[in-house]
Amino acid sequence: MIPVTSKFKNNRLKDKIFRWYGFLCTLTGVILLFIFLYSILAEGLDRLNFQFFTSLPSRKPSDAGILVALIGTLWIMILTTIIVVPIGLASAIYLEEYGKKNKFAAFIEINISNLAGVPSIIYGLLALEIFVRIMGLGRSLLSGALTLSLLILPIVIVATREALKSVPNSIREASYALGATKWETMWNAVLPSAAGGIFTGIILAISRAIGETAPLVVIGAMLYITTIPTHPLDDFSVLPVQIYNWLSRPQKGFIENATAAIIVLLGITFLMNSVAIYLRNKWQSKVKW
Amino acid sequence: MQQEPIISVKNVDVFYGNHHVIKNVSLDIFPNEVVALIGPSGCGKSTFLRLLNRMNDFIESFRMNGQIYIENKNIYTRHVQVEKLRKNVGMVFQKPNPFPKSVYENVVYGLRIQGIKDKKYMDGIVESMLQRVGLWNEVKDKLHQSALALSGGQQQRLCIARTLAVEPSIVLMDEPTSSLDPISTATIEELIFELKQHYTIVIVTHNMQQARRVSNKTAFFYMGELIEYDDTINLFTNPKVDLTHKYITGKFG
Numbered sequence A: 001m002i003p004v005t006s007k008f009k010n011n012r013l014k015d016k017i018f019r020w021y022g023f024l025c026t027l028t029g030v031i032l033l034f035i036f037l038y039s040i041l042a043e044g045l046d047r048l049n050f051q052f053f054t055s056l057p058s059r060k061p062s063d064a065g066i067l068v069a070l071i072g073t074l075w076i077m078i079l080t081t082i083i084v085v086p087i088g089l090a091s092a093i094y095l096e097e098y099g100k101k102n103k104f105a106a107f108i109e110i111n112i113s114n115l116a117g118v119p120s121i122i123y124g125l126l127a128l129e130i131f132v133r134i135m136g137l138g139r140s141l142l143s144g145a146l147t148l149s150l151l152i153l154p155i156v157i158v159a160t161r162e163a164l165k166s167v168p169n170s171i172r173e174a175s176y177a178l179g180a181t182k183w184e185t186m187w188n189a190v191l192p193s194a195a196g197g198i199f200t201g202i203i204l205a206i207s208r209a210i211g212e213t214a215p216l217v218v219i220g221a222m223l224y225i226t227t228i229p230t231h232p233l234d235d236f237s238v239l240p241v242q243i244y245n246w247l248s249r250p251q252k253g254f255i256e257n258a259t260a261a262i263i264v265l266l267g268i269t270f271l272m273n274s275v276a277i278y279l280r281n282k283w284q285s286k287v288k289w
Numbered sequence B: 001m002q003q004e005p006i007i008s009v010k011n012v013d014v015f016y017g018n019h020h021v022i023k024n025v026s027l028d029i030f031p032n033e034v035v036a037l038i039g040p041s042g043c044g045k046s047t048f049l050r051l052l053n054r055m056n057d058f059i060e061s062f063r064m065n066g067q068i069y070i071e072n073k074n075i076y077t078r079h080v081q082v083e084k085l086r087k088n089v090g091m092v093f094q095k096p097n098p099f100p101k102s103v104y105e106n107v108v109y110g111l112r113i114q115g116i117k118d119k120k121y122m123d124g125i126v127e128s129m130l131q132r133v134g135l136w137n138e139v140k141d142k143l144h145q146s147a148l149a150l151s152g153g154q155q156q157r158l159c160i161a162r163t164l165a166v167e168p169s170i171v172l173m174d175e176p177t178s179s180l181d182p183i184s185t186a187t188i189e190e191l192i193f194e195l196k197q198h199y200t201i202v203i204v205t206h207n208m209q210q211a212r213r214v215s216n217k218t219a220f221f222y223m224g225e226l227i228e229y230d231d232t233i234n235l236f237t238n239p240k241v242d243l244t245h246k247y248i249t250g251k252f253g
Helices: A002-047 A050-054 A067-098 A103-116 A120-134 A141-165 A169-177 A182-209 A214-219 A239-247 A252-286 B045-051 B082-088 B103-113 B119-132 B152-165 B182-195 B208-214 B232-237 B242-248
Strands: B007-016 B019-029 B034-038 B062-070 B089-092 B170-174 B200-204 B217-222 B225-231
Touching (some): A067 A103, A067 A141, A067 A182, A067 A239, A067 A252, A120 A214, A141 A182, A141 A214, A169 B152, A182 A252, A182 B103, A214 A239, A239 A252, B019 B045, B019 B062, B034 B045, B034 B208, B045 B170, B045 B200, B082 B089, B089 B152, B103 B119, B103 B152, B152 B170, B152 B182, B182 B200, B182 B208, B208 B232, B217 B242, B225 B232, B225 B242, B232 B242
Parallel strands (some): B034 B200, B089 B170
Antiparallel strands (some): B007 B019, B007 B062, B217 B225
């Protein structure tokens, strides 16, 4: 009669061990993040002053600032959003709501997921050929935004499709039964219901885009530029490229600048992710199926 | 006095792929009648209901033979505007499915689709339709709050109001009370009783008491065939077919 009990005990023990093991694993990520944040903040926080935000790059670390890169990043955010949203939404809506569910659709679906996993530098090479050389857009903001749009398009499509999928069919039926066409159903019933998920997806994708360095270096974002871009065809730099540039300098002052710029970039990314989380929660509480 | 039928179904067969789900069904429904469709699960009664506003069109493998006339027009020809048909033949679903919008926006959804923008007109429709479904007093102070905050029974009445707002002449109901509690069910049944003054109603129900309470006529479906179609009182007290008798007395189902 004893064996049963001992097996139970054994299972309990396993349960306990796993619980602690899992807890420690979870902690690893969090601890590393805090160490990282601490070291960055300790080194760069002092450098974050008004001068740092409003100065152009300079040879002297203490005169240099992130103005050009910051404005470049804002430009890129806006242009990328303008390019990626209509294309991404339309593709997702077509695939999810209009396209027939056949083998071809399944093939496209797999490939979109594959595209989301292609290393970003490959997109840079593609963009260098197409946008910079063939289309003759040069090393401009527009080239950069197009490159990043290409990079995050699969993410936007996948997120939008997920959001559309989560809208129950009963909502579509309700709309059709009131005499709505497919288009009207999409615009008036399905998209508003899916908006939370779609916005969240777009924001997360954009926040990924503004952190990208490699593809922009490939297409020729400026490592050193002292003019603020005022036009989509202007030369540009962005925060991660600026950080990359400073980190490759020998002077200690530039390393300090780089950490300060990292704080700014992290700040922007965290802010965008918080907005995404806020939107998602807000929508979830509003839309209960 | 013999009226013209408002719905006339002639020799209809329906297939999903190779699956023969409705077998040579013909029946006539007259204006302001309430017709209940009963039968065991999978007997084709919901499919039949969805034929009447062409909601089966969305199913890819759907095929159909035969004719269905609504107000003397064959609704399965190329020239029919499906959207117009669905406006005239409204539908209430099994589970309340309000849009995640305000109560007000739910009622005027169909009007906005038609491009109506006149605020006064819409206000009037909202009030009169919510009155008609007996919801006005309960929601008049929360017209601009989310419809999803209402109870299940209220949501279903809202869905009925939304259907009525586009002025259909026929209302199809697909087990409208199957997800509601007994009190909400009773409210909806009373409502159906009142609505038949204005509309022709076809209701699918699993509940034979309900069929008995709300309908003038009942159609019993079994395995895709229309077994018996008669005045409700006759069908329940004196069924002509043995199968009907067995079903309504609970011998199978």
